[in-house]
Amino acid sequence: MKLSIIIPAYNREKLLAITLDYIAAQKDVDPNSFETIIVDDGSEDGTKGVYETYRRRIRHLKYVYRARDERSCRSRARNLGLAESNGEMVMFLDTSMLIPNHFIRNLYRIMEEHAHPKLNIYHYMMGMWVEPEKHDLTVLDELTPDIMTDITKRLLALPEWLDNREGLFQLADHDLNKLAAPWTLGWSGCYTVNRAFVQEAGGFDEAFLGWGAEDTDLSYRLYKQGARIIADSEAPALHLPHFSPKEASVKEVLNKRINNGKNLMLQHQKRYEFDTEFFQLYPGPYYNHVLARFHSLSLMEIVPGYSGELLRMLRELLREESRTALIGSDLAYFIQGAGVTDVFLQNPNVIGALGRRLPDARMHYLLGMHTPFADNAFDTVVITDYIRAFPGRFAMRLLKEASRIGKRVILLFTDEYNSVINWLDGQHWSDIELIRKSATANKLTVAELAKVESTRILELTGPPRRKDLSSEILAGEEGHAVKQPMPSAQVTAD
Structure with missing residues (x-):
């Protein structure tokens, strides 16, 4: 048949x-x-x-x-x-x-x-x-x-x-x-x-x-x-x-x-x-265009070229910490220079290439708004200027989740910077006031730790607001339906 x-x-x-x-x-x-x-x-x-x-x-x-x-x-x-x-x-x-x-x-x-x-x-x-x-x-x-x-x-x-x-x-x-x-x-x-x-x-x-x-x-x-x-x-x-x-x-x-x-x-x-x-x-169907764009971008075209001095300072801040996460860079020099252990990326091809170059770093195919990690799973979550490329509600979600999975959040904010991608789109990045507003909405306090050239190193701390989603993961093999016993039914056929 x-x-x-x-x-x-x-x-x-x-x-x-x-x-x-x-x-x-x-x-x-x-x-x-x-x-x-x-x-x-x-x-x-x-x-x-x-x-x-x-x-x-x-x-x-x-x-x-x-x-x-x-x-x-x-x-x-x-x-x-x-x-x-x-x-x-x-x-x-x-x-x-x-x-x-x-x-x-x-x-x-x-x-x-x-x-x-x-x-x-x-x-x-x-x-x-x-x-x-x-x-x-x-x-x-x-x-x-x-x-x-x-x-x-x-x-x-x-x-x-x-x-x-x-x-x-x-x-x-x-x-x-x-x-x-x-x-x-x-x-x-x-x-x-x-x-x-x-x-x-x-x-x-x-x-x-x-x-x-x-x-x-x-x-x-x-x-x-x-x-x-x-x-x-x-x-x-x-x-x-x-x-x-x-x-x-x-x-x-x-x-x-x-x-x-x-x-x-x-x-x-x-x-x-x-x-x-x-x-x-x-x-909806429009998601095909959204995902295609993420898969065709290099973050080098979005975030500033952070200096070696900034990376040395960042590495010193993270020196005593055992597990740290990075959101917003896909460049090997930054990952190595900052000394982070985990990286969140949105391009599978980049993950493959970086995984071969940096075998000790854990690569996660995630943005960071909804993650499987427990509360305070990371000592610090580092977020680059990348967060500013997103509308305010997305930035708010990223900060909310980062503050849940990290004991603290470090945000890099470069004054008067607008990426090539955003300039071509005719958009302007989120300014410092929007970042502060998002932090306040998530009950986070913002402190400026240092400034290297035009980039501020901001520390965000506060109580987590969102429960640990990892407890809600379905039992069964990841990525597949949980197979259940077929319920009994009455069948009539000619």
């Missing part, structure tokens, strides 16, 4: 029925070449009745039921479907996601053209951001499987219906491995992946409860394990906008945002890498 379509469902009988209508309408494909699996995540409506109706229209239609409990979530529902699947590829499809009648035929073409044991296909999804309360949906009144392609062509002329990943799909010419962070585009509303590959990776991580980040977490793990990622814009899927009860809509949106923030942090805590650390601040 070529394909298994997995549809998680919870109390959406009407939307599920419409989704199945469009699967039943597929043309020019062998109906025995794919199966469809409905995973009922404890619905209390007529979801099973929908299955009973469509089992006569769709061959190889399965129904999997799991009673609702406190661990119910999209991840578990999709994993249940994955366990029951038999296809070479599996497609995760949300209820309310409609596929045109040539979708599976087009999918088989992509599978043949890009045959690969680790193939991932990110499908174009229209209407993800359409709001029923704000946008005109009357065009959908005439929507049927036979004319869906004509309707979608009309909708693609309206900006609110576009998939906001479209620009990156085009930029990479649909070969998403060309991008810096293609995994950020791996959204599970309509997403196809090699079944053996996703099973070996452990499927979706069921620690992600509620809405958000469970799909980018899986996409990230698959990307790290060598996924071949292709975008498909030839057969756009259409997300059918649906209303939420008015009295619950504001609360629902707020809860989604809160839960998404928690899940983004969980995604980072599983691995503690810069990719996921900074993704919390730019959780």
